[in-house]
Amino acid sequence: MREVFSEWYYPDDEVIAHIVTEGTIALDANALLDLYRVGAGRRQEILTALEKIGDRLFVPYQAAYEYQKNRTSALHDAQNTFDRVAEDLQKAAEDTLDTALKPIRDQAVRNEIREAFTGSFEAFKSKYAELRANHILDLKEARTNDPVRDELDRIASGPRLGKKPSAQSLQERREEAQKRIDEGRPPGNADAKNKADATGDYLVWAELLEHAKNANRPILFVTNDSKKGDWFSTVHGRIMGPLPELVAEMAGASPGHSYHQVMLDSLLWLTNKYINTKVSEDTIRTLRELKEITALRSAKQLTARQAALVAKLIAEASSSNDNNLRKLEKRLIAHAMEGITISSDEDEPRDVEIAMRFAQEEA
Template identity: 30%
Template sequence: MRNTFSEYYSPSNEDYAQFLEGGKIALDANVLLAPYKVDADARKQIFEILTQLRERLWVPYQAGYEFFKNRPSVMAGEEKVYQSLETPLVAARKKIEDHAKSLSGHPVVTPLETKKILDGIDRIISMVHTLQKGRDSRLEDSLRDDPILAKWENLLESRIGERPSPEGHSELVEAVTKRYAEGIPPGLQDEDKPENSHGDGVLWLQILDKTKIDRLPTLLITDDVKDDWYRRHGGKTIGPRIELVREMQDSAGVAYYQQPLASFVQRAGAFLHKPVSEKTVTQVAGITSSVLSGSAFERSVYSALLTQFPTQDVTQYPQEFYPVDLSVRIGAVVVGVVVTLDSALARRNIALNLNQALKGRKFDAILLVTPKPLNSKASDFLMNLAEGAVKPLDAVTWHPLRSDSFRLAGTVASLADQARSIVLGP
């Protein structure tokens, strides 16, 4: 049975040993960037494992290209840290100032004491500004003298895929476009991205081409958690897409498997007798979980709504049958919820789904949920759509790691109130 349906099986310890001892371990760009996102101890453990496997390592050209392209923005990620520090400080200052005004004349809290508290917060905000101001100069120094890059240079010497010629790259893009039209993964979820829409497909074809030459069992380490790379069951990742395993078997005649970095360091570390700490596994897994897949984001939105509304009033819909992903019934009205990772609304089906949902009779209001704010073009599109609609339409930015369910539920309830006044009248 295993021989006939091998693509459905996770590798046994013996199978996994073949990848580590005599196979090829391909690294995606997100894995090359991972050491910048963890602490020194976790970084050390990751590199110890990879160093022991250095003869097996290989990086497709596309992964190397995306690594160097994205490296500056990843290294500059501290800017977001400063922004996340400043926002609650400014909000706290405003609340304290407003509360102090409401206590004007109170004998306990004098104006002088209030001023001291506000001055203290102002000093902290000023310090955050100073730290952020020096970011650009520090980034330039870090890019020039980068110990992590030096580690990769030493580890991956002569282990990078060859850069394709312009003609070769065009052929790859053309092949990926054809695959997308036929619904062949990976990369389908990036098809309508305004930039690098063919990146995943090109990466995969480069891995295939390399494997056809080497004929070695291939293990891809990637933290790309989108559903066109991994298959899931019950919300859990259970292995690569079956299509990918089959294609590798059919085209190169070798075994194929893929893992997120956290799973790799845990299993490979045990095999190499270099066990990694639970702290390292947690940190590395956190990198992956901060990058949402479409299905994971929808599940998060669904779970958040279930915490605020009765279970029987929150419904999930099969995407192929309905223009919305979820709905919430509040009294006599139903709010349809369209969930997407694409804050640019570049994917063609998003506009189609919104239009269809607004014109249909099943939903009384429509809410668009994205994990990032809409860009200006998308905002204009939504505004124009709302102006021409007879039903309330709104959008909310919500992320499971940065937002609470009350905010999401509040937006749904507000839309329901608007719809109720239309459906039932004043």
């Protein structure tokens, strides 16, 4: 059956190794935009790994266009998320502290606890500002001086960047994209209900098909677009591989060559294994967790168990014991930040991650 239904057979380790070491590795815009969502050290690891791919790296013109179009939004989102964390943490801490202090009748003790907590929180905010300066690109400055884009300009240039299609070719591709959307054919058909112009995915796909015809080698497409169902085949939420119909279509464009898809974290795991890149496990894990991060938990989202824990610690701290006050601070910060990933260079203090681990270990 394999000769007839080859698109239903997922590549084994030997085929994957061949694709990674010999094939074109094409990047979608969302993979490039992830560079703004990690810290400086992790960002450099990723860029170094991409550079090591060399001339086998390929960024479709449409993917590069979508990167440029969404770059400032990605910068803003990363900066805004980081900026909101300290504010939301302080609000969550103060609201919970106010509630938990009510049972303590001695006003002097209450004031002492509040002053001690406020002082320690100010130290945290100072360190947090330092982390922001070191790892988050400022939108105002990066609007014209973006070190990520500078690196991508260098890495994805010449034959590594797809050519801009002519007006006629672009129109033909858009018409084909709309036809496929109307017929429910991937990729891009899942965007029809959410986007006014849902042709972008097919425009990328058309370039990949064209590239495959000329490159005469396998293709690995790196996209984080895994949730819509028009790129990846999934079973009970688990990604199995590219949709069989995409594999079949690519086989028609490039007979005898394999096609596969992975997300950015998986690409870096594979390049570590097969071409000796040096991306840390922490960086790969951070990219994987990015897919699950939604938003910072606010004070209203603190669970009853968390509030009870804070109240218990404040009661223990009523003796003005500094150790208990520090424990209270770390636990409150950790619980308020549950669900947020903040990365930093391996050689720098990781106060927030330490606090989160502290909470998990002590709970």
